[in-house]
Amino acid sequence: MADVLGTFEQAVLLALARPKTALGKESYGRSVLKEVALRLDREVSAGAVYSTLDRLEQKGLISSKVSAGDAKRSGLPRRYYSIEPEGIRALNNAKAVVDRVWAGVRGPLKEAL
Amino acid sequence: VSPSPFEQQPPQWAQTLLRALLEVRDRDMIAGDLLEEYRERTLSGVRQARSWYVWQVLSFARLRLAPCGMVFRIARLWFLAFAALALGTLRPDAFTPAPGVILFLLCVPGAAVQAAARMSSWGLGVAAAVTTASLIALLTAATVSILHLPHPPLGTLPSLPGIAAIVGGVGALFGLEFGGRSPLTLLAIDRAKSV
Numbered sequence: 002m003a004d005v006l007g008t009f010e011q012a013v014l015l016a017l018a019r020p021k022t023a024l025g026k027e028s029y030g031r032s033v034l035k036e037v038a039l040r041l042d043r044e045v046s047a048g049a050v051y052s053t054l055d056r057l058e059q060k061g062l063i064s065s066k067v068s069a070g071d072a073k074r075s076g077l078p079r080r081y082y083s084i085e086p087e088g089i090r091a092l093n094n095a096k097a098v099v100d101r102v103w104a105g106v107r108g109p110l111k112e113a114l
Numbered sequence: 115v116s117p118s119p120f121e122q123q124p125p126q127w128a129q130t131l132l133r134a135l136l137e138v139r140d141r142d143m144i145a146g147d148l149l150e151e152y153r154e155r156t157l158s159g160v161r162q163a164r165s166w167y168v169w170q171v172l173s174f175a176r177l178r179l180a181p182c183g184m185v186f187r188i189a190r191l192w193f194l195a196f197a198a199l200a201l202g203t204l205r206p207d208a209f210t211p212a213p214g215v216i217l218f219l220l221c222v223p224g225a226a227v228q229a230a231a232r233m234s235s236w237g238l239g240v241a242a243a244v245t246t247a248s249l250i251a252l253l254t255a256a257t258v259s260i261l262h263l264p265h266p267p268l269g270t271l272p273s274l275p276g277i278a279a280i281v282g283g284v285g286a287l288f289g290l291e292f293g294g295r296s297p298l299t300l301l302a303i304d305r306a307k308s309v
Contacts, residue, residue, distance in 0.1 A: 029143075029147065030143060030144060030147040031147040031148075031150055031151050034147070034151070035151075044166075044169075046169070046170060046173030046176075047144065047147070047148060047170040047173055047174070048170070048173035048174045048176060048177045049173065051140065051144055052177060055140075067143065070142075070146050073150050073153065074146040074147070074149050074150040075146070075149060077142045077143070077145055077146025077149065078142050078143055078146060079143060079146060079147070080140070080143040
């Protein structure tokens, strides 16, 4: 069985799987960065996001293509990411694991028994 | 007040450092993403936008330095094994050639094998071996000086890192056979687990 995705990896993959990210449907690095920060409710480092994207691509969970940039970014190109069927399966698997672990437990848990 | 054309550019040194830290494949894309986000953030405050940009550049520097940290942790582990065996279970004069050489030839390639296997890099394996040998050389110099050992091998100490590079190179080749993951992959896994 493949490794179960970590929380950060799930946040990155979900940023690509959601119909709309913080920047609309433009799933390039900056929009993923903003979406992950929004979902995790904290600033996230670009290094962590891009290295995760790189690794997910190496594992075949996402793919990317390069497109021309515009004046907002001094003409520098963009890399657009899209989630692959294998990535969807990995997300479903990760959610199923969490659901199984929490099955029968009604949250939030009380701190003192 | 709209930012001036000068303020719409992140600090030049940070841009240069960022480009130096990135792989050629990603250089323009990531630099462009950060520039775009920086420019949007300048609308809320140039100072905050600059701080944000510098912080992001440093996050890439941390990624680049991560393999060095892993190399040092592995070298420290093997050095501590050497120190424990040499100082704890052997005689105080364990640094005289025979047992010292045997321990050296166990610990230094050990570090190289572990580092190369863990990070899939021959160079990092050699670096771990050289770092281990350097720590051993320092410990040996301190020990023979403090204990006034009769035959201190001080003259041979500067050559230890060189010897380590050779035996570590061979050890790292074995380490590569065990496979492993790239340093960035390991870092991403660690980061994912810590969230």
